[in-house]
Amino acid sequence: METVQALKLVAILVAAYHSWKPPEETLRLYAGTVEQLDFEATFEVVKEIIESPAKFAPSVGEIVTKARARMEIAERDRRLAMPCKHTPGEVRYDPKGRKYVADENGDLQLREVPDEILNTGRRAS
Numbered sequence: 649m650e651t652v653q654a655l656k657l658v659a660i661l662v663a664a665y666h667s668w669k670p671p672e673e674t675l676r677l678y679a680g681t682v683e684q685l686d687f688e689a690t691f692e693v694v695k696e697i698i699e700s701p702a703k704f705a706p707s708v709g710e711i712v713t714k715a716r717a718r719m720e721i722a723e724r725d726r727r728l729a730m731p732c733k734h735t736p737g738e739v740r741y742d743p744k745g746r747k748y749v750a751d752e753n754g755d756l757q758l759r760e761v762p763d764e765i766l767n768t769g770r771r772a773s
Contacts, residue, residue, distance in 0.1 A: 657678075662675070664698040668705040670705075677708060747759045
């Protein structure tokens with residue numbers, strides 16, 4: 649995040665906790681530490697913290713830990729949302745045993761097994 653955004657988050661904390669009067673060095677430490685994080689994730693964490701019934705301002709470590717956890721979840725969700733491309737001709741099976749083959753674009757296509765193959769096996773008596 650940008651320095652201005654980090655300072656905004658620190659200002660929100662100072663405004664939310666009226667009795668918290670940290671020295672300038674502490675404010676710089678908070679701003680410098682949260683500046684290395686994602687703004688949206690950190691803003692949501694700060695918002696959650698100030699909406700909680702806590703009487704004291706959070707430590708910078710608490711903010712960092714919670715923001716990093718949110719950032720990891722967001723990154724995981726982003727990776728899961730990306731379409732997975734396969735090597736053309738690659739074969740994959742789903743849990744039900746259906747066969748999928750990757751086409752020339754790397755997208756999996758269901759390949760039905762012809763009925764003739766299914767009916768040539770032995771039958772139960």
